[in-house]
Amino acid sequence: MHHELIALALQSGAKKAAVIGTKDIVLSASFRDICRKNNCGMFGRCWMCPPDIGDIDALMDELRSYSHGLLYQTIYEIEDSFDIEGMSDASISHALVSQRVNDAVNPLLDRCLHLSCGGCHLCPRCAKLDDEPCRMPDKALPPMEGYGIDVYQTSKPTELKYINGQNTVTFFGIVLF
Ligand code: SF4
Numbered sequence: 001m002h003h004e005l006i007a008l009a010l011q012s013g014a015k016k017a018a019v020i021g022t023k024d025i026v027l028s029a030s031f032r033d034i035c036r037k038n039n040c041g042m043f044g045r046c047w048m049c050p051p052d053i054g055d056i057d058a059l060m061d062e063l064r065s066y067s068h069g070l071l072y073q074t075i076y077e078i079e080d081s082f083d084i085e086g087m088s089d090a091s092i093s094h095a096l097v098s099q100r101v102n103d104a105v106n107p108l109l110d111r112c113l114h115l116s117c118g119g120c121h122l123c124p125r126c127a128k129l130d131d132e133p134c135r136m137p138d139k140a141l142p143p144m145e146g147y148g149i150d151v152y153q154t155s156k157p158t159e160l161k162y163i164n165g166q167n168t169v170t171f172f173g174i175v176l177f
Pocket residue numbers: 046047048120121122123124125126127128133134135136137139140141
């Protein structure tokens with residue numbers, strides 16, 4: 001089944017994908033402190049981001065209840081490291097790939113947990129900002145870092161590299177099963 005899941009992720013638009021053991025996922029509660037610093041501007045501004053997704057220790061325990069993860073990545077070209085618009089477009093494209101991965105692999109899995117990149121990106125303006133309920137609770141995906149995943153250290157032993165050349169931006173997602 002692992003090969004089938006990888007093939008489905010690639011068909012859904014991921015550049016690379018691999019199945020890893022949950023024991024090989026590097027976790028740290030310190031990611032919640034990083035989120036709190038709010039460098040991305042999403043802390044408390046999206047239903048899928050901290051603090052609204054819940055206590056990080058409970059989320060890490062939930063993650064550990066799965067045995068494997070389908071780790072996948074997308075890579076996009078941007079003009080340069082100041083290309084904020086390009087990065088924003090790329091993050092939206094990644095969110096759409098995550099939705100396609102979701103639709104493709106969900107029918108094969110009895111139980112799964114899908115995590116993607118920071119910020120949900122499904123709505124132009126998250127309903128959280130207007131104190132309204134999430135518009136697509138069945139589709140919205142929380143970020144890997146929100147569950148304490150150290151994406152750099154987790155991807156390091158795999159073929160999915162964290163940095164993929166000058167003027168590129170790389171995003172990750174993982175489906176725990
Ligand atoms: S689906 Fe929309 S309302 Fe729900 S978390 Fe994502 S951006 Fe916010």
